[in-house]
Amino acid sequence: MEVEILKQENSVTAKLIGRLDTIASPEVAKALEPLKEVADKKIILDCSQMEYISSSGLRIFLSLRKEATIKRGTIVVKDINEDIRKVFMITGFLNLFEIA
C-alpha cells in the first residue's frame, strides 16, 4: 500500500494505491495524519488505484471526515471502484463524503 500526497494551492490530494486492508491500515493512518492539519481546506482522496478497503480503512476515512467537519473543510473521494462503492453504500459512507 502506497500513499502519495500532493499539495496544491487550495487543496491537498492523497492518492491511495493498493489494498487498504487491516494490515495496511495502521501505516496509512500514519501517512494521512498530517492531512488533519489542513482539514480546513479541500482534501481530495484519490481512490482511482485503490483496490480494496476494509473497515479499518473506513475508520481512517471517517476520522478525517470528522476533523474536516470541525474545521469546516471538505473531503472529496475520487474515482472509487464498484466494489468499494458497494462497501460505501453498505456502510452509509456514500452520504458522508462528496464522491467525485
Place this chain on the structure above:
Amino acid sequence: MKNGVLDRLKRWRPKTTFLLVLVAVISLEATALVQYFFSNDGIRKEAFLRAEGQLDATTAKIMDIVNQVEAAVRNTEWIASWAVENPDSLGAVSLRLVKDNPVIVGSTIAMVPGYYKKKALFSPYYFQEPKTKQVIFKSLATPEYDYPQQEWFKKPIELSSGYWSEPYIDEGGGEILMTTYSVPITDRSGKIAAVLTADVSLDWLTEIIEGVQVYQNSFGLLISRGGQIMVAPSETLIMKKSIMEAAESKANDEDREQFLRLNKALLSGESGTMQIVENGVKNDVYFSSMDKTGWSISVVIPDKEVYKGLRRVSWLVKLMQVLGLSMIILIIRLATKNLHRIQAINKNKERMENELHIGHEIQMSMIPKVFPPFPEREDLDLYASIVPAKEVSGDLYDFYIRDEKLFFCVGDVSGKGVPASLVMSVTRSLFRSISAHETLPDAIVSQMNNSLADMNETNMFVTFFCGVLDMPSGVLNYCNAGHNAPVFLNGKMDVLPVLPNLPLGIIKDMAYKGQEVEFKYDDSLFIYTDGLTEAENLNHEQFGEERMKAMLHPRRSAQEHLQIMQKAVEDFVGGAARSDDLTMLFIHYKNIRPHEQNWKITIHNNLKEMGLLTNFIKDIAKEKKIEESVASNINLAVEEAVSNIINYAYDKDYVGRIDIEAFKHDDSLEFVLKDSGKPFDPTARAEVDTTLKAEERKIGGLGIHLYKSIMDSVSYTRKDNMNILSLIKKI
C-alpha cells in the same frame, strides 16, 4: 343466557309482577269471601238457634207463671161461684188467693152491677203492698174508678172465658206495672154473676226478659197483645211506647214501614224473625207469640253483635292478606332486582366473552401459524399447534430463524383463561425482544425470568423450554425452566436430559443453566405441554408418556406427527372435557450439507498473519473460479470477522489460535471461524445506524456490519468453550 331470552324476561317482568299480585289478590279475596259467607250463614243460623232457644226457654218460664196464675184462679172459681151468694164471703176468697200465691199480688171479685139488689157495685180488693208485703183491703166500687167499664171486667164477660189484660200501671194500688187475669164467675143458675181477677206483677217478667241476653248488647222485649211494650231494657220505654208509636216516631218512610210490618206480625201472633234498621244500625228481631196471654216475646240482637266475632276474623283476614300481598310484592321486587343484577352480570359476561374472543384472536395472531413456516428451507421441517382449553390460552410456542439459528420456545403459564393469557403474551414478547440480541438460551431464559419475576404480583409462573438450534452445525443449545422434558428422536426415543431449573417468574436473579446436544441428520425434537400427557378420559386415566411415545415415528413429517397426536388425544379423551391447553412443537432436522471440498488454515491473534488469510481466500477463489468482485467481498467479510477475533478474543499477551475452515457446498461457500477466546456473539450486537451524520457516527462496529451485510448467512454458536462463527455466501 342469550340476549333474546333476557329481553323477553325484561318485557315480561312488569306484566308478570302485576299478574302475580292480581292472582294472589283474587284468590285471597275469593277465599275470604267464601269463608265470610259460609261463616256469615253459620253465624246467622247460630244466632237464630240461640235466639229461638232463648225465646222458647223464656216462653216456657213465662207460661209456667201464667199457668200457675190460671190454675190458682181456676181452683178458686168454684169457691167464688158459691161465694157470690153471700157478699160478705167474697173478700175472704180474694184474700186467700193473694196470700196463697206469691205471684198474685192482688185479687178481687167484682160483681156484675145490679146482681145484688142492695149494692149496685161491689168489688172488695185485696192487694199486697209492694214494699211492706202486707195485704191491704180496698174497695174498687167507687164511682171514679167505675170498674164495670174496665177492660179486665168487660172482656171476660164478653168472651165468657179467662182474659189477660193489657199491662198497666196500677195507680190505685201498688203503683206497679201489672197485668190482670180475669175470669167470669157464674152462679149456680149458670148466669154470670161476677168477675174474679188475679193481678200479676210484671217485675218477675222483667227479670226473666232481662235474663234474655243472647249477646252482649242484645236485649229482650215483651210486647202485649195490643202492641204495647211491656218489658224493655229501658224503663222509660215501658208503657209509654207501643211498637206503633215507635213506628210513628220514625221520620224515615222506610224505617216506619219496617216497624209497621213488625207491629203487624206481632199483633197477628206470628213467630219469626225480621230485620230492623234503626239509625243505620241493623238489628235482628226474633219473636214468638205466647198462647193465652197473646203476648209476644222478642229478642233484639244488633247485627254487629252477631257478627262481631266474624268481623274481627275478617279484619284479621284482611290484615293477613295485606301482609301476605306486601310479602309477595317484596319478594317479586327482590327477585326483579336479582334479575337486574343477573342481567348486568350476563351483559358483562357477554362483553367479557367477546373480549376474550378478541383476545384469543390477538393471541393467535402473535404466534407464527403459517405452515410450513420456512418453505424454502430443506434442512428443517417444523410444525406447531396450540389448542386452548378455554377461549384464551395460557400456553405458548414461538419460533423464528435469525442468523441461521432456529430460536424456539414452548411455555405453559400456570392457571388458565385471561390472566394466564396475559402472562403468556408478556412471556412471548420477552422471548422475542431478548432473543433478538441473545443467542444462548440460558441467557435468554435468565433475562426473561428477571422481567417476569419483577412484575409478578399474582405469583403466576411459566414453565418454559427455550432452544436455539444452530442450523449449519446442528448444535442445539437449550435451557429448560421447569417444563416437562421434550422427546429427542435420535434413532432411539430418548427424553431430552434436562436440568432441574425453576419455572420462570418465581425467583429473581436465578442462574439458569443451559445444556447442549447435537442434532444429526434426521433427528427430531418433540416439545409439548402437559395438556398432552395429562389429558384425562372419563375414567380419569391420563394419556401419559407411553401413549404419546407410541405415536412418534421417525418417518412421519412434523405436521403428520402433530395431527396424529391430536387425534389420538381426542380419541382417548372421548366425551371428557379437556381441562388444559394443548401445545405441541415438532422440529425435524434434515441438514445434510455434504460439502464437496474443504480447506483449512490456522492463524494466531496477530494482525501480521492476516496476509495468510487473504492468500487463503484468493487461492480458494481462484480454484473455484469465483468472480473477482465476489471474491473481494468474501475476503472483506472474512477479514473483518477474523480481525475482530484477533483484536478482541484474546488478551494482548496471550497467543491464541484461530482456525479457519472453508467448505464448498452445492451453491455456497462457507467459512467457519473457531477461537477459544472470550465468548463473543457478533450476531447479538446492535445494528450500526448508517444514516447518521459523520460527527454522530461511532468509529467501531463497522466490521460486523460489513460482514453481516455481505454474507448471506452469519451464525454464531459456542460449543466446547469455543466461539464458532459461520459465514455463508451463496455463489
